[in-house]
Amino acid sequence: MLGSFRKPPDRLAALERIADWTRARFRLPGETVVLVTEVACSLPGCPPLETVVAFWTNGDKRHQFKAFKPPEEVTEDDIPFDWLMDSLHQPDTNYCACC
Numbered sequence: 001m002l003g004s005f006r007k008p009p010d011r012l013a014a015l016e017r018i019a020d021w022t023r024a025r026f027r028l029p030g031e032t033v034v035l036v037t038e039v040a041c042s043l044p045g046c047p048p049l050e051t052v053v054a055f056w057t058n059g060d061k062r063h064q065f066k067a068f069k070p071p072e073e074v075t076e077d078d079i080p081f082d083w084l085m086d087s088l089h090q091p092d093t094n095y096c097a098c099c
Contacts, residue, residue, distance in 0.1 A: 014071035
């Protein structure tokens with residue numbers, strides 16, 4: 001079971017490359033956390049594998065984008081333009097207006 005969490009070297013290199021491209025594209029400081037992960041989906045109409053990238057600015061402002069392919073197939077052209085950064089902001093979804 002634990003072996004399923006191991007990542008082959010080419011997968012790790014792809015994840016690091018995507019994080020580096022994201023930092024460069026959005027001019028993020030080196031200490032900015034950039035999370036890159038592969039997500040599998042079995043819902044109808046959903047791509048079977050997608051790469052999700054998330055990063056934070058100003059301490060707690062989360063931004064997120066997806067590439068609808070595995071990390072090894074993501075290219076620098078799949079990283080959104082820097083002027084789209086505000087549109088990548090994901091508001092805090094843990095807030096419930098009813099409670």
